[in-house]
Amino acid sequence: MLFEIITTTIMSGVAAKAFIAKQNLTDNDSGKIQRIISLSGLNVKDGKDTLTTQLVRKQKHEWGWEYKYRIPYGRSFEDYAAKQKNIEDGLNNRRQQVDLKIDKSFLKNVLQINKTKLTNQKEIEMSFDGLLCIRVYDSPLPSTVDYLSGHEWKVPVGQTRDQNAFKFHDFEKIPHLVLGGATRYGKSNFINSMITSLVHSEPEHTHLYLIDLKGGVELSDYERIKQTESIAYEPEEALETLKAAYERMRELQEEVRRKGKKNVQQAGIKERYFVIVDEVGELNPAEAITREEKAIKTECQRYMSQIARLGAGLGFRQILATQYPTGDVIPRQCKQNSDAKLSFRVQSAVASRVVLDNEGAECLPQISGRAIYQTADKREIVQTPYITNEIIKETIEPHFRLETPKKEEVINVKQTPQQPPRTNTVTFEQV
Ligand SMILES: Nc1ncnc2c1ncn2[C@@H]1O[C@H](COP(=O)(O)OP(=O)(O)OP(=O)(O)O)[C@@H](O)[C@H]1O
Numbered sequence: 001m002l003f004e005i006i007t008t009t010i011m012s013g014v015a016a017k018a019f020i021a022k023q024n025l026t027d028n029d030s031g032k033i034q035r036i037i038s039l040s041g042l043n044v045k046d047g048k049d050t051l052t053t054q055l056v057r058k059q060k061h062e063w064g065w066e067y068k069y070r071i072p073y074g075r076s077f078e079d080y081a082a083k084q085k086n087i088e089d090g091l092n093n094r095r096q097q098v099d100l101k102i103d104k105s106f107l108k109n110v111l112q113i114n115k116t117k118l119t120n121q122k123e124i125e126m127s128f129d130g131l132l133c134i135r136v137y138d139s140p141l142p143s144t145v146d147y148l149s150g151h152e153w154k155v156p157v158g159q160t161r162d163q164n165a166f167k168f169h170d171f172e173k174i175p176h177l178v179l180g181g182a183t184r185y186g187k188s189n190f191i192n193s194m195i196t197s198l199v200h201s202e203p204e205h206t207h208l209y210l211i212d213l214k215g216g217v218e219l220s221d222y223e224r225i226k227q228t229e230s231i232a233y234e235p236e237e238a239l240e241t242l243k244a245a246y247e248r249m250r251e252l253q254e255e256v257r258r259k260g261k262k263n264v265q266q267a268g269i270k271e272r273y274f275v276i277v278d279e280v281g282e283l284n285p286a287e288a289i290t291r292e293e294k295a296i297k298t299e300c301q302r303y304m305s306q307i308a309r310l311g312a313g314l315g316f317r318q319i320l321a322t323q324y325p326t327g328d329v330i331p332r333q334c335k336q337n338s339d340a341k342l343s344f345r346v347q348s349a350v351a352s353r354v355v356l357d358n359e360g361a362e363c364l365p366q367i368s369g370r371a372i373y374q375t376a377d378k379r380e381i382v383q384t385p386y387i388t389n390e391i392i393k394e395t396i397e398p399h400f401r402l403e404t405p406k407k408e409e410v411i412n413v414k415q416t417p418q419q420p421p422r423t424n425t426v427t428f429e430q431v
Pocket residue numbers: 143144145181182183184185186187188189190214323368369370383384385386387
């Protein structure tokens with residue numbers, strides 16, 4: 001038995017009512033959290049003293065409770081984030097002492113306890129703003145959220161816990177996005193909903209450079225739409241696609257400069273270019289076997305870095321996805337220039353740090369579509385929307401072009417030595 005019932009006949013009938021009230025179940029959490037924190041080894045020894053995590057305030061919300069703690073010297077937010085799962089499991093491991101009156105309502109009350117236990121699976125979220133903030137949600141996020149199209153350059157990210165608000169990622173505010181997550185947790189679904197939303201909202205101004213290195217099943221639907229400028233399925237083709245994007249970026253750079261402006265917004269240019277790489281790990285030169293392969297991948301990374309560094313003000317947005325978040329799988333400059341990160345569940349704290357620069361994604365529940373969306377000032381858990389093939393088809397079919405799409409020619413690096421990207425660049429203001 002996961003919960004403990006101690007019966008007594010001393011208490012009156014009001015006790016049975018008290019144990020099912022949510023307020024009662026959650027009231028104890030501040031003490032419980034402090035105990036779990038202490039048992040998880042987060043207290044700090046300072047000579048004879050033990051510095052503990054002190055509760056500063058707690059507040060009841062309609063979704064649950066928010067607790068604010070002062071953390072002791074010698075501890076960081078990351079220390080607490082690493083224990084998120086311990087805290088969550090501890091809170092859901094309920095040993096309750098309840099008083100039950102043995103009368104005709106006894107059986108009903110026992111069943112009610114069991115029902116409460118099964119339905120009230122709590123989830124927590126942690127953040128830090130000088131104080132450690134732990135939010136304890138009475139009930140989990142839904143495990144499926146319907147797709148909702150975005151507007152202009154905003155694409156759907158998912159449902160948050162904050163009053164169940166639906167979150168959008170605005171590519172005009174944050175141009176580049178890093179996407180991570182272990183296999184089968186929803187990266188491809190997210191990329192599909194992002195592309196579908198862009199095609200729906202800005203069909204005339206969206207330009208796609210798609211690189212699908214996962215065998216070509218996911219993004220092939222977009223081969224035929226007019227928004228797709230180039231599509232690649234192999235690293236050699238990826239180099240061509242990236243080169244095409246890079247050259248377009250240079251043309252725009254000239255155009256903006258000619259107009260005496262600093263960025264496409266000022267220059268009144270409405271076009272936006274999305275470079276989407278699904279499985280950027282396949283372009284990691286460290287993984288290359290032959291010298292030629294290494295040269296191609298190094299070149300690809302160089303183009304991606306240039307696009308990340310210079311592209312924002314020129315209307316370029318780069319989305320790099322990986323299921324193997326290790327070391328340098330995402331080029332350093334791309335990572336540094338991506339102020340938004342979306343991570344589905346990953347296998348380890350190290351992998352979470354590669355995607356988010358923080359731990360936490362390894363503690364996400366094993367639910368497809370559940371992710372952490374992180375920007376410079378906020379980190380939220382979301383349930384990304386599920387998009388069906390029917391919605392994708394319905395949205396993109398009106399944009400099919402008549403002629404067969406151009407698939408970039410595979411190039412032979414032996415015959416065509418690669419030129420490094422130009423470096424005499426002008427730095428443009430990022431939006
Ligand atoms: N947002 C979501 N809500 C509910 N279910 C989802 C969601 N996203 C994905 N799924 C389910 O998970 C399955 C795997 O999703 P998806 O193909 O997007 O994963 P992936 O991370 O891209 O995996 P891989 O890297 O192996 O391609 C889908 O077929 C779908 O059933």
